[in-house]
Amino acid sequence: MAFPEPKPRAPELPQKRLKTLDCGQGAVRAVRFNVDGNYCLTCGSDKTLKLWNPLRGTLLRTYSGHGYEVLDAAGSFDNSSLCSGGGDKAVVLWDVASGQVVRKFRGHAGKVNTVQFNEEATVILSGSIDSSIRCWDCRSRRPEPVQTLDEARDGISSVKVSDHEVLAGSVDGRVRRYDLRMGQLFSDYVGSPITCTCFSRDGQCTLVSSLDSTLRLLDKDTGELLGEYTGHKNREYKLDCCLSERDTHVVSCSEDGKVFFWDLVEGALALALPVGPGVVQSLAYHPTEPCLLTAMGGSVQCWREEAYEAEGGTG
Numbered sequence: 412m413a414f415p416e417p418k419p420r421a422p423e424l425p426q427k428r429l430k431t432l433d434c435g436q437g438a439v440r441a442v443r444f445n446v447d448g449n450y451c452l453t454c455g456s457d458k459t460l461k462l463w464n465p466l467r468g469t470l471l472r473t474y475s476g477h478g479y480e481v482l483d484a485a486g487s488f489d490n491s492s493l494c495s496g497g498g499d500k501a502v503v504l505w506d507v508a509s510g511q512v513v514r515k516f517r518g519h520a521g522k523v524n525t526v527q528f529n530e531e532a533t534v535i536l537s538g539s540i541d542s543s544i545r546c547w548d549c550r551s552r553r554p555e556p557v558q559t560l561d562e563a564r565d566g567i568s569s570v571k572v573s574d575h576e577v578l579a580g581s582v583d584g585r586v587r588r589y590d591l592r593m594g595q596l597f598s599d600y601v602g603s604p605i606t607c608t609c610f611s612r613d614g615q616c617t618l619v620s621s622l623d624s625t626l627r628l629l630d631k632d633t634g635e636l637l638g639e640y641t642g643h644k645n646r647e648y649k650l651d652c653c654l655s656e657r658d659t660h661v662v663s664c665s666e667d668g669k670v671f672f673w674d675l676v677e678g679a680l681a682l683a684l685p686v687g688p689g690v691v692q693s694l695a696y697h698p699t700e701p702c703l704l705t706a707m708g709g710s711v712q713c714w715r716e717e718a719y720e721a722e723g724g725t726g
Contacts, residue, residue: 422659423716424672424682425703430468430713436461437480439706441651441693445486448697451704452493453711454481460495462507465704465713466721474505476512483525487532492549494535496523502537504549516547518556524649527572536577538567544579562587562596568649569608578617580605586619588631599634601627606649612658620645620652626663628675638678643671653696662703664691670705686712 436455443452451465460474460481479498486493492513493505502516502523520541527536534557535547542563545556560577569580577589582604588597603621610617611628616637620626624645628638643665650664660681661673670691672682686705693706703714715721 422655422657423701423718424655424660424684425701425714425716426682426684427715427717427719428712429715429719429721430465432463432465432468432711432713434461434709434711436709438709439692439711440480441483442695442704442706442711443484443486444695444697444704445490446488446698447490448699448702450486450490451695451711452484452486453706454484454495454497456480458497460484460493460505462493463711465711466702468713472507472510474510476503476505476515477501479522482523485527487528488530489532492528492532494526494528494537496526496537496539498522500539502526502535502545502547504535504547514547514549516545516556517554518545519543521566524566524568525570527570529572530574536570536572538570538579540566540582542566542581542583544570544577560589562598565604568604568606571609573610573614576610578608578610580608580619584621586617586629588617597634599629606645607652609653611654612656618652618654618661620650620663622646626652626661626673628661638675640671640673640678642673642680642683643667643669648690648692650691651694653694656697656699656701662694662696664694664705666690668707670694670703684714 436459437457441454453461458477462471477497481497484495500519504514519539525538544560546558548557563581565583571578575592579587603623607620626640644667652663670684687707695704701716705712
């Protein structure tokens with residue numbers, strides 16, 4: 412006789428503050444988990460990029476080489492490399508262990524808002540306010556990009572990459588999906604300047620946030636609107652959004668000092684988590700656990716579910 416499957420645990424939301432990292436790098440423009448969620452990167456207005464163990468609150472390394480504030484960063488699948496982009500229009504490839512600049516790619520005509528590695532970490536994709544996405548070969552010595560995607564009519568705010576797709580959000584109000592296998596471009600018009608886009612963890616949907624203080628969940632293949640999420644404030648800043656680790660909740664920064672969680676299916680607000688008095692500039696959600704990082708001012712906050720007990724007591 413087969414035993415019944417155990418009932419999956421109800422999703423828990425990260426609402427207990429475990430740690431606050433005082434990053435010491437001016438305003439934190441972005442916070443990003445690495446691929447397995449054990450480390451995080453913070454991008455500073457003081458031109459530095461920092462690598463942390465967020466649960467311990469320990470600084471592991473500082474990366475210096477940008478000429479202006481760092482706006483986004485990402486880690487490679489094997490944790491050996493980092494890429495970053497910033498206000499100096501440059502895209503930088505770093506060696507994690509040595510802290511050295513491996514390559515500096517120049518070619519964008521304006522600040523670089525967003526950077527991502529492809530799955531194999533052989534190519535960096537960068538999106539800029541110059542309306543283009545540029546693809547840089549990490550292994551080549553060529554100074555020019557191997558490809559430029561320039562369909563957007565205004566700045567690129569967000570780029571995400573799957574194994575065969577590029578998802579891009581633009582200030583022109585369109586979210587574009589490039590299917591690299593099929594050689595096709597799909598475009599959905601949202602109408603308001605887009606601040607962030609991302610894939611759902613199951614790859615079926617795309618989440619889009621825009622400056623009308625609304626998040627929209629779209630069917631990736633048809634563009635059909637599956638859900639709308641409101642209640643937060645996003646009128647002027649480029650703020651992050653994402654889905655929780657099991658695709659159960661939609662999560663967004665807000666300009667009123669909170670992080671908002673909505674039930675993905677029902678669209679109801681599940682939690683408005685108070686972070687502090689300013690704008691929640693950036694957030695990152697752990698790939699497999701209910702763990703959230705938020706950035707406000709010069710610090711990063713690390714949140715876990717209520718039942719979580721840190722090893723050796725709470726920090």
